[in-house]
Amino acid sequence: MRRAAQVAVAIVILTVFLSPLHRELYVGDETKYSQVVREMRAGSFFLPTLHGTPFTHKPPLHFWAIDLLTRLFGVYSIWPFVLPSLAAFVALLWMMARIGGPWAAFICGTSLLIWASAQTARMDVAFAGLLALSAWLIQRWFNGEKTLVAAAAAAGVAFLVKGPMAPVIFIALIAIEGIRRRRLPPGNYALAIGVLLFIPLLWLVPAVLIGGEAFWREIFYKQTVGRAVGAWVHKSPPWFYLVRAPLTLMPWFFLTIAAIVAAFKRRDEEAEFAVSWLLAVLIPYTLLSSKLDVYMITLLPAVGYLIARFVTTEDHLTIWGRRANLTMLTLFILVGVAGLFVQPHHIKGEDAELVTRLDVRLLFWILLTAALAAVVTTLRGRLTTSTLATGFVLVAALSWVSVALVPMANELASTRPLVRALERQNVPPERIGLFVVPHLWVRGMPDALADARHMSPDELRAEQPELIVTRRRDASKIEDVLQGYRRVDELQMIGKWFDVHRR
Numbered sequence: 001m002r003r004a005a006q007v008a009v010a011i012v013i014l015t016v017f018l019s020p021l022h023r024e025l026y027v028g029d030e031t032k033y034s035q036v037v038r039e040m041r042a043g044s045f046f047l048p049t050l051h052g053t054p055f056t057h058k059p060p061l062h063f064w065a066i067d068l069l070t071r072l073f074g075v076y077s078i079w080p081f082v083l084p085s086l087a088a089f090v091a092l093l094w095m096m097a098r099i100g101g102p103w104a105a106f107i108c109g110t111s112l113l114i115w116a117s118a119q120t121a122r123m124d125v126a127f128a129g130l131l132a133l134s135a136w137l138i139q140r141w142f143n144g145e146k147t148l149v150a151a152a153a154a155a156g157v158a159f160l161v162k163g164p165m166a167p168v169i170f171i172a173l174i175a176i177e178g179i180r181r182r183r184l185p186p187g188n189y190a191l192a193i194g195v196l197l198f199i200p201l202l203w204l205v206p207a208v209l210i211g212g213e214a215f216w217r218e219i220f221y222k223q224t225v226g227r228a229v230g231a232w233v234h235k236s237p238p239w240f241y242l243v244r245a246p247l248t249l250m251p252w253f254f255l256t257i258a259a260i261v262a263a264f265k266r267r268d269e270e271a272e273f274a275v276s277w278l279l280a281v282l283i284p285y286t287l288l289s290s291k292l293d294v295y296m297i298t299l300l301p302a303v304g305y306l307i308a309r310f311v312t313t314e315d316h317l318t319i320w321g322r323r324a325n326l327t328m329l330t331l332f333i334l335v336g337v338a339g340l341f342v343q344p345h346h347i348k349g350e351d352a353e354l355v356t357r358l359d360v361r362l363l364f365w366i367l368l369t370a371a372l373a374a375v376v377t378t379l380r381g382r383l384t385t386s387t388l389a390t391g392f393v394l395v396a397a398l399s400w401v402s403v404a405l406v407p408m409a410n411e412l413a414s415t416r417p418l419v420r421a422l423e424r425q426n427v428p429p430e431r432i433g434l435f436v437v438p439h440l441w442v443r444g445m446p447d448a449l450a451d452a453r454h455m456s457p458d459e460l461r462a463e464q465p466e467l468i469v470t471r472r473r474d475a476s477k478i479e480d481v482l483q484g485y486r487r488v489d490e491l492q493m494i495g496k497w498f499d500v501h502r503r
Contacts, residue, residue, distance in 0.1 A: 024414035089118035108304030156199030254324035336368025
């Protein structure tokens with residue numbers, strides 16, 4: 001079965017390259033990142049900016065990688081934006097195979113959040129991979145090897161990818177595992193902490209000197225302290241991640257529970273370390289006021305390692321693993337059946353008619369068929385075979401999405417409708433004002449359109465551009481400006497309406 005797991009991992013890797021063949025960047029972080037990269041190419045490489053203001057939401061390492069790749073592919077190719085995540089995905093699965101064998105790589109690669117994020121312009125998979133490397137080195141340190149400083153270095157680089165949760169998780173894992181084992185091994189703690197801080201400070205100190213006091217206040221008080229206690233973006237209760245676990249651990253939620261119980265019943269030292277690793281991610285993120293499902297990507301390598309230990313050991317607890325997979329497969333079957341019978345009047349919203357499309361119906365047929373086949377495999381085969389079949393149910397359905405439904409997603413979630421609307425008006429980009437509008441990016445977009453500026457109400461009043469595009473719900477904020485304009489077009493992106501006004 002080890003060879004079968006290796007082949008399965010190779011297939012999973014191939015599937016994440018399907019959607020980038022024809023997808024766009026989608027409205028939100030991805031299109032925002034495209035604007036950051038355009039400004040980096042214009043001269044703000046060391047200290048990335050957004051609309052000329054230092055971009056403090058994320059450290060720069062991920063954006064540096066994208067910027068360098070645009071020199072090869074161009075800024076309006078999808079590949080510079082997704083290759084860092086794709087490469088991180090492949091590296092993560094290779095590393096998980098080293099840590100816990102091909103089963104750990106398969107579990108990790110078929111986890112919904114990691115599989116989906118691997119095809120995006122986000123930095124989450126790279127962050128998870130670096131922290132997985134750090135965790136592995138911490139485990140080796142607890143087992144007697146001199147790897148503490150290397151673990152700190154991996155966490156320090158992770159800091160430059162996504163921010164200060166990296167050292168928090170690094171310290172939390174050492175503390176939790178130390179409590180579990182009732183000891184801390186000898187090591188050069190001072191050097192490890194020095195390396196952990198020195199790597200991000202290599203960028204942060206010059207960035208503060210360049211950005212000044214305003215940059216420091218923004219990055220420390222708002223992005224660090226503010227996210228921890230103020231929840232200026234998202235505010236959720238402490239039980240948020242526990243309630244969301246069935247989704248964030250999809251399709252391995254039930255198997256994770258079985259594996260945690262088995263770890264302590266079997267007194268499996270490595271599996272118990274995986275639980276410590278899991279808690280080192282879950283506890284700090286739970287204590288933060290700011291919460292998002294995507295933050296749990298960092299937890300999924302621990303889940304992969306934990307489940308791999310469980311499914312490759314046959315004993316009286318194995319039956320609970322098969323039951324866990326059957327429970328998840330039953331849910332997939334119910335979703336597949338519901339999707340085949342749902343009608344537009346059952347769904348609220350303007351896009352309800354989409355459920356009647358043949359390609360959407362086929363998605364639910366694939367989910368249902370794959371789940372039924374996996375049930376048969378689970379009833380007849382071993383736990384490892386059942387786990388392979390369960391993992392491929394979601395991958396099969398989502399691969400169909402990547403092949404057949406991405407064109408529809410491009411129309412619903414990218415800025416393609418807006419770019420078409422602007423091209424129809426044939427107005428010079430410098431005469432266009434964008435107000436509460438996503439950043440423009442489509443494959444092969446004319447370079448000149450990048451000159452269409454996002455303007456504040458005061459800038460719109462002062463410059464009176466020939467064309468103004470605004471989100472409809474925010475038009476009242478510039479009602480006085482729009483009195484001299486007429487609405488010439490309308491469009492919908494990400495479920496929101498936007499209007500094009502011409503003077």
